Amino acid sequence: MIGRDILGIEDLSRSDIELILETAKQMQEVGRREVKKVPTLRGRTLINLFFEPSTRTQTSFEIAGKRLSADVVNFSVSSSSLSKRETLLDTAKTLDAMDPDVVVVRHSVAGVPHRLAEVLQAPVINAGDGAHEHPSQALLDMLTVIEEKGRIEGLTVAIIGDIAHSRVARSNIYGFTKLGAEVRVAGPPTMLPADVESLGVKAYTNLREAIEGADVVMALRIQMERLEGACFPSVREYAATFGIDREKLRYAKEDAIVMHPGPVNRGVELAHELTDHRPSVILDQVRNGVALRMALLYLVAGRPRQDDPASHASVATDLDAKRGGR
Amino acid sequence: MAHSDAPPDAAPHVRLTDVADITDVVETDSPIPRERTILDDQAIRRALMRIAHEILESTDDPDRLYLVAIPNGGVPLGRILVENLESLCGLRVPLGILDTTLYRDDLTKRGSRPKLRRTEMPSSVDDRVVVLVEDVVSTGRTIRAGMDALMDFGRPSHVRVVALVDRGHRELPIKIDFVGKNIPTQPNEKVIFRADKSEGDEDDEASGVGLLHLIVRAGGAS
Numbered sequence: 001m002i003g004r005d006i007l008g009i010e011d012l013s014r015s016d017i018e019l020i021l022e023t024a025k026q027m028q029e030v031g032r033r034e035v036k037k038v039p040t041l042r043g044r045t046l047i048n049l050f051f052e053p054s055t056r057t058q059t060s061f062e063i064a065g066k067r068l069s070a071d072v073v074n075f076s077v078s079s080s081s082l083s084k085r086e087t088l089l090d091t092a093k094t095l096d097a098m099d100p101d102v103v104v105v106r107h108s109v110a111g112v113p114h115r116l117a118e119v120l121q122a123p124v125i126n127a128g129d130g131a132h133e134h135p136s137q138a139l140l141d142m143l144t145v146i147e148e149k150g151r152i153e154g155l156t157v158a159i160i161g162d163i164a165h166s167r168v169a170r171s172n173i174y175g176f177t178k179l180g181a182e183v184r185v186a187g188p189p190t191m192l193p194a195d196v197e198s199l200g201v202k203a204y205t206n207l208r209e210a211i212e213g214a215d216v217v218m219a220l221r222i223q224m225e226r227l228e229g230a231c232f233p234s235v236r237e238y239a240a241t242f243g244i245d246r247e248k249l250r251y252a253k254e255d256a257i258v259m260h261p262g263p264v265n266r267g268v269e270l271a272h273e274l275t276d277h278r279p280s281v282i283l284d285q286v287r288n289g290v291a292l293r294m295a296l297l298y299l300v301a302g303r304p305r306q307d308d309p310a311s312h313a314s315v316a317t318d319l320d321a322k323r324g325g326r
Numbered sequence: 327m328a329h330s331d332a333p334p335d336a337a338p339h340v341r342l343t344d345v346a347d348i349t350d351v352v353e354t355d356s357p358i359p360r361e362r363t364i365l366d367d368q369a370i371r372r373a374l375m376r377i378a379h380e381i382l383e384s385t386d387d388p389d390r391l392y393l394v395a396i397p398n399g400g401v402p403l404g405r406i407l408v409e410n411l412e413s414l415c416g417l418r419v420p421l422g423i424l425d426t427t428l429y430r431d432d433l434t435k436r437g438s439r440p441k442l443r444r445t446e447m448p449s450s451v452d453d454r455v456v457v458l459v460e461d462v463v464s465t466g467r468t469i470r471a472g473m474d475a476l477m478d479f480g481r482p483s484h485v486r487v488v489a490l491v492d493r494g495h496r497e498l499p500i501k502i503d504f505v506g507k508n509i510p511t512q513p514n515e516k517v518i519f520r521a522d523k524s525e526g527d528e529d530d531e532a533s534g535v536g537l538l539h540l541i542v543r544a545g546g547a548s
Binding site for chain 2: 002022026029030034035040
């Protein structure tokens, strides 16, 4: 059963993931209605706590919360007291004192959502922590693949780009392997973590080999502003070697789809013509993101810490044991 | 007014002997929950034919009928009602499926959230005579949720409710318009409607509905 917080795909079991995806599928129906709102989280408060700028993910969580009738409050770095040097935990505790029912956190440092989950009363959803995990992105990617392919088990998924610095890659590796896909990763050697194959994937430095026979080709965003010169000589060289275009896509399966978490550097990770048209499904990913985040909010928002049956049960049995099993 | 094909003495009331048996079950100390069948397949189908007659009697404008089934139990019942109505008046009444989970009033009181079921509303409910179809009605809370959900899809001219079983214990002022059978029960008993899948029912829609059962299970944990 899904725990109180959603911190990473690594913590989720296959059946947890399937429950989330199944719930998201039903949430898609709400998005197709004329009145796109249900009263499920009426009177509940969602705080979007974003220490790192994000338009897409934050907007997606905000729309998801509003479609479930939650009150959504956006707390972002520019408007916060972070600029006044308040510590992370003090900020978090201040927000907690306002009794939110769920807190969505993004931070540039890995592990921050986990730390917050330890101190906050409200459940925490990780909306991206450093280069660690971005669970809602991976889940919406899985939802999109199921929508397109009808399944994940047995598919071949090639993830192309900066694997080492990508939380999207990491979460997708956990997710797709847990659901039985064969996952391959490819990029320049400087962008492949040395031990990446210990996650159950195959690593390639040759794009063609990586996408040979793939059902899904997922291009990652290159953080050009941060990485040029450090990890690859030039953007143009990267685009020539690892940028996906129709020519290179010929090596994948005929009905392969192309995904990208956005925002796209046009002509770098993806050729122009692929950004706008099938087989790329980028806008479907965005659309599915709202339904998927509705599912996450539905499953965890407002679940109080003390009602966590797992912690309850273990405390009770420990006490019983100490009392001599009465 | 009965062009019902059920004889008048098979009225929708449980016989006294049935009630006595249910009570027996509750008082048993058996660790295995005992079940007893209250309505078998034939009895359920007879009740649904009578209800189809009653639905037609209740409206002057069958063209505006729109059945909306509450999953899971309402769906097979709704399908049979659509067939029955078609056989009686030659009209194919649309059938929607409406999950009420997102409209429940107890969601935030529970530790974990119930699984969502599907919703498929094929056409607008505006100005339609909507008939909600549910298997077992008790507290009335699901019907309340169903009415709220319905209103999000438009403004029906009327809303009616079909229940295969009304087991009592109402907590809200909800009235059932068409009842298959009233079954007095103890609060801790469970009334369970089951529809077996008929052959080739993988993809629901076209194929028929398999055997139907209505059972009462003695009290205790669910």
